[in-house]
Structures are given as C-alpha cells and as structure tokens.
Amino acid sequence: MTKSFRIAFKVSIIAIAAIAAILIASIILWMIGADVSDTFYIIIFEPLTNMLHISEVLIRAVPLCIIALGISVAYRSGIINIGAEGQMAMGLLAFTGVALAFPDVPRPLLLPIALIAAMIGGGIWGFIPGILKAKLNVSELLSTVMLNYIAAQFYSLCLRTIYLDPAEQVYGTGTPQSMRLTENVWLGRITGRLHYGIIIALVLAVLIFILMWKTTMGFKMRASGSGARAARYGGISVGFYLALSMAISGAFAGLAGGVELAGVHRRAIEGITNNYGFSGVVVALFGGLHPFGIIPASFLFGLLIYGSTLAPSMVGVPANIVQVMQGIIIIVIVTAQMVLSNAYFQDRVWRKYQALRKKEV
Numbered sequence: 329m330t331k332s333f334r335i336a337f338k339v340s341i342i343a344i345a346a347i348a349a350i351l352i353a354s355i356i357l358w359m360i361g362a363d364v365s366d367t368f369y370i371i372i373f374e375p376l377t378n379m380l381h382i383s384e385v386l387i388r389a390v391p392l393c394i395i396a397l398g399i400s401v402a403y404r405s406g407i408i409n410i411g412a413e414g415q416m417a418m419g420l421l422a423f424t425g426v427a428l429a430f431p432d433v434p435r436p437l438l439l440p441i442a443l444i445a446a447m448i449g450g451g452i453w454g455f456i457p458g459i460l461k462a463k464l465n466v467s468e469l470l471s472t473v474m475l476n477y478i479a480a481q482f483y484s485l486c487l488r489t490i491y492l493d494p495a496e497q498v499y500g501t502g503t504p505q506s507m508r509l510t511e512n513v514w515l516g517r518i519t520g521r522l523h524y525g526i527i528i529a530l531v532l533a534v535l536i537f538i539l540m541w542k543t544t545m546g547f548k549m550r551a552s553g554s555g556a557r558a559a560r561y562g563g564i565s566v567g568f569y570l571a572l573s574m575a576i577s578g579a580f581a582g583l584a585g586g587v588e589l590a591g592v593h594r595r596a597i598e599g600i601t602n603n604y605g606f607s608g609v610v611v612a613l614f615g616g617l618h619p620f621g622i623i624p625a626s627f628l629f630g631l632l633i634y635g636s637t638l639a640p641s642m643v644g645v646p647a648n649i650v651q652v653m654q655g656i657i658i659i660v661i662v663t664a665q666m667v668l669s670n671a672y673f674q675d676r677v678w679r680k681y682q683a684l685r686k687k688e689v
Contacts, residue, residue, distance in 0.1 A: 395608030398580025411472025413605025414479030419582025422449030446586030454578015523591030
C-alpha cells in the first residue's frame, strides 16, 4: 500500500463525510421550511463580513479552544472527559471567590492568582472522576455527567447566596449574579470585546503540543491511551496518568471559565458556560485531538455558534439549529474516524483499487 494511496484514502473519506454533513443539514433546514442557501450563508459567511463579527467569533472560539485542548489530553491518555461543563463552573466559582475576597490586590498579582485558582477548581473537579476510574474502574461517562449536575446546582446556589450582588438584595430584584468584579482581574481587550484570552489559548496550544509530543510524560500519557495493557507491561503507571490527564483536562476547563469571566462578562452570571464544555468535546474530535487542529476547529465552531445568533433575526431560523448541526457533525466525525481507523476496510479498498488498475492495463 503506497503512501499516496493512504493520503488519497483519508482525503476521500473526509470529503465524503463533509458532503454528507452538508446534505443532512440541508434536508433538516428544508424540512423546517428554511431557505437552505440563505441559512448557510448567514451562519457561515455573514460572521466574516466585518471585524466586529470576526471578533465575536474569536471571543467564542477562545473558551472552546482551551477546553478542547484539555479534552484532547484526557482522550489521548485513554479517558473521555465529558465533564468540562461542570469543571468550567467550578473554575468560575474559584475565580470569583478570589476576585471578591481580595479586590484591592494589584492587577499583576491578582489576575494570575485568580486564573490559577480557576485552574485548581476545575482541576480538582476533573481529578475526581480520574481517580475513580484509575482506582475503582468507575465509568468516566457516568461520573463526569453526575458531577456536571452537581457543579451546575452548586454554582447556581452560590450565585443566590454567598456570591449574590448586594445591590440585588437591597433592591429586592434577586437576579442571581455576583457584583461587578474588580478591574484588577479584568483581561485587557484588543479590539471591541475581543480580549487577550486569545493569546492565552494560542500559547496553551503550543504548550500542549510540547507536553504531549516532545516530553517523556506526554509519551507515557499517549502510550497509556493507545494500549493500557502494553503500557503496564512497559512499566508505565497507567492509573497515575489517567488521573493526571483528567486533572489537566479539568484545569483547562476551569481556566476557560476564568478567562471567559475576566475577558467578557466580568461578573459571575447564570448561563456563562454556554454549553462550551460539551461543544469542546466536538471541537477536540473535529481537530483530530491535536493542538494545531483544534485551533481552526475552535474558530469554525465559534463561527457556527455566533452565526446561529444571527440566523433568527436575519432568516427566521431557530437559534438551536446550530445544536442540530453540531449533532450531525459529531455523528459524521465519529463515523469517519471509525472508517479511517479500520485497517481491514482500507486494505479491501486498496485491493479493489489494484484490481481495477490491472483491468485497465
């Protein structure tokens, strides 16, 4: 089997998958009575028409990128993290707690401390399912989902009690939100609402690449994910790296919450996670679980998320249609990955290709 055939095979499968996703999405849009071409234009191309729109796309891409980087670490280490939503919420609580407790600490000191606190909060919440998997073989799918619910309820409780804005109590409105955080924890903005969190995301992508592909620790984590039994035979502590990878993954989700809070909202509010935790899983898979694939994948999904906010007013399509499109993309990605990883199927295609060439000769 030649190298050119392998490349052509992968490109063909990816192209077929992309066409299938577009066709399925088009059928769904047609069924709800939407103008298919206009809807695709508004969701995909309209956000690219001016810098204001592009900055809004990038704002949404930042937390997606950071979360997806963490998820890729866990996935390559042999454990699936679908608890980033809860880990992000715990990071938000930790960041807010530090910001409210020490409002007068200088910005060069307070902002890094608050971001580290967000990482610790998310990291602890990620470590729990990691250690449960490593020591008790508890399914991470079950534990992370349950911890998502716990984190969501705990976050909501804190917004209504210890973190509730005093002004809401005075005026009796009771809106569940914290007071405006001190400027000492704000991330500066590049243009419009686009903040320096984008630099943090890009730096983290490089660091994850170095960690996973250029260090002994990264090799051991990837070895644990590729084949746990062989890794154990080689003397690698698989359980340790499972727990470590989940702690790193959770820390990234918590950091994404801190960056979102410091750069965009600047106060803890409900709905701030915006399903980034779940979308981050899709971004990680779409990016091939590689940092340099996750960066463009984050931009694409940021584009879809922002485009979906424009669709209702411009073409009358429900905003949640983007969730349907994400679901389609997930199915297509999983199917394409199964095909690409099936060596037997690839070999069959190669044999048929060879047989056709012989007939032509």
